[in-house]
Amino acid sequence: MLSEDVKRRLRDIVGEAHFKDDAESLITHSYDATPMYQSLPDGVIYPGTTAEVAAILRTANEHRIPVVGRGAGSNLCAGTVPVEGGIVMAMSRMNKLLEIDRDNLTATFQPGLNTKRFHEAVERLGLFYPPDPSSMTISTLGGNIMECAGGLRGLKYGTTKDYVIGLEAVLPSGEIIRTGGKLYKDVAGYDLTKLLVGSEGTLAIVTEATVKLIPEPKYKRTMLALYQDIYAAARTVSRIVGSGIIPSTLEFIDNPTLRVVEEFNRIGLPVEMEAVLLIEQDGGDQAAVLQDIERIVDICREDGAADVQIAETAEEAEKLMKARRSALSTLARIRPTTILEDATVPRSRIADMVVRINEIARKHNVHICTFGHAGDGNLHPTCTTDARDPEEIARVELAFAEIFEAAIEMGGTITGEHGVGAVKAPYLEWKVGEAGIALMKNIKNAFDPNNIMNPGKIFAKETRKRVVVQR
Template sequence: MTRPLPSAVVSDLSEIVGRRHVITDPDRLLVYESDGLTAYRIPPRAVVLPASTEEISAVVEVLHRKGVAVIPRGAGTGLSGGALSTPGGVIVGMARMNRILTIDPENRIARAQPGVINAHLTEATSPYGLYYPPDPSSQSACTLGGNVAENSGGPHCLKYGVTARYVTGLTVVLAGGRVMQLGGVGRDPYTTLDLVGLFVGSEGCFGIATEIEIRLLPITEGVRTLLGIFESVESAGRAVTKIIASGLMPAAVEIVDGPTIQAVEASVFAAGYPLEAGAALVIEFDGTEAGLDLDADRAEGYCLEEGAIEVQRATDPEHRTKLWRARKKAFGAMGRIAPDLLVQDATVPRTKLPEVLAGIDDIGSRYGLKIANVFHAGDGNLHPNILFDRQNQKELELVERASKEIMQLCVDAGGTITGEHGVGLDKREYMTLVYGPAELQAMAAAKQVFDPASLFNPGKVLPEVEGAELGVAMKASTVS
């Protein structure tokens, strides 16, 4: 049972944001109990929905004065439990911070509030011939603030890079409600002691970004989308290696494996893929119209050389959408064949994909778990999806053990435990697979630069370790 917030605090918060924007009713709080990773559920004591930097600052001031932890939350689409409350914490939601503040086409910069939905930024800037490249699969729902917190990626980040490449300035609310400006001017991160880059990807553990300055890119003239159907993930993987090694620079290279194809084809999203296919490879090129057909021809050649059963090329925007369908709708389709789905996220060197995928397959067999893979092959960013039934306690345990083995496998291959979903609550115990005490202590110290008393999103990202053990390395940063 969650301890309710004292009425004096509720009244202080209500004075700032209005009573109806302070949610304390347990029924209304239900929706905030989990994020996109529904395996975890922790009810917050309250949810506050401010509408300006000033309100956020005042809300944080009140809560921190009372020693209450603040959990920033965007759309809650995250897949690592990062936007989940901590016991006794209060969620500060960005739903009302949803305005695009300025679009400056001449300098190719926009400034937006964190609650703006990712896809809306591109919608708003496209009349100026500009767009925002990072495109998480959840882009029609997830928000810029969440993207900043998780340093989100997406299929086209192979060519265009993840969120950190586009954020050039931030207004942030820090511990106790202090407001700080970081960066600005619109170029790549160029500053000395780059605090913007540090803040991006900090998963709500440093503070709340309340205004985000973003570099935009000109919309590319043309696009070519290919779908290759392969007998096996291995042959699709070899085609990827050939394409990348050839010097081609695709905007996206995505693989959908056999089990995922079968799930998609059995669903309302059926795209007409052959059911016996071992893998589908989606390749996209963009840029100046003139060179695209040549690029697509070369990529098609490499697919056929590696034994592709067929290669389709999109003939119009609708066809393009269809070719992308299995990739985009994979998670939805899998939801139909199993009650629960754990979407994992890890990155390995691209050349290690075949061996890691074989290893994941083996882990699935050993635990008797169905694992389907949909992933950003060009980036080596894997998304193994474990299908299970949460009601089955034994299966739930197997999922946890398999998950950890997959992470270990990726780390052993020279990879890491996250690619674009962050660490959150789900993967913080895996941090020690990658980082030693010194690195973890440095991260803890970096958090303390912004949030010395650990009042922002505590219990996320950094694993619990003996304070003593880590304390030796960097005394200077110990919480006072």
């Protein structure tokens, strides 16, 4: 609980209107997009400047009050759930696009800026910011940075960490640091910029960011390849990339997902197919884009695609993209609770991983559909369930534990883009080992010795026991 003295000090920092502790504010900031996680904060504060963020953190650090930074709350790892109470610091007031520098091909913004609005502003100038998380219509750039967001274009263009080149951040002590800048080369000391990207609010609060931009690709072609054999689809993914072609989008949809998407959207998808690859190529040279698409079509057919469909118009391309982008929202209609996970394996193991996911789902009698970013091996096994049924939820948890174990066994990881948060914390040691956890805790302690920054995330109180996988 916050004392009346602390509340008064916080209101003095931001003004009466920007600190709230009424029931409605506490409840609406007690959860994020992650199912089944909720915990009430003791207060919600809305800073408007970096100086205000610094003053808030100094106060919180002095009184050992937990602080949870929050963008739009669209994350899927319970990363912004205040599991230990304290203050939720909502960054919605700090939402300005400060600069687009066309000479240096950079943009600078505050963390509360909406991702989609930023994309639109950049593209109006003929420039391009590739990271495109599925939540981009509601997510904020600060949240993207804290979770190191990916998206459909990650194979060709990389993820958020590949574009953030400078940060202004406030440490728990209230000290303000600046890392990087409008520089494409900077090896002066440890790379604090990359360390903060993906740190999930456990080290500092980012108050300003500079990202690099690239020229917008002028030409784009979209296609769909349909397979009756899931291994043939996976083989195609490896062969496309192995041929030297890097598509801007290379997505995978399995049969259970395909059936649900078609049932609800009626866009003409062939539900008898075992797998679908959605492929998009873009670039500045139309002839090169067309040449890539022609070669991709040849590879798909050589590897046994039952059919290949190429969009002839922008409207047809959008229709094809809808099959992938609507997957989660469509699956969410089936049952009251939808649990979207992510696990990444080497792209050559995609088919093995999908088959293993299906085996695990049958073993635990749960319904799991799989789609994801085939080009970089990042799959999203998605379970439709009902949180009101404890016995079923227990089976779901066992299934996902086995899925994470299988991913690691195949040379993969427990999360490719959703982050660790509270959800994956018990499994992190499976991936990084005991020594890795100890090193990360030492870094955390160097930044935040009083453990006020988003406590309860990344580091679990107890590590889950490894699953004994029976086949």
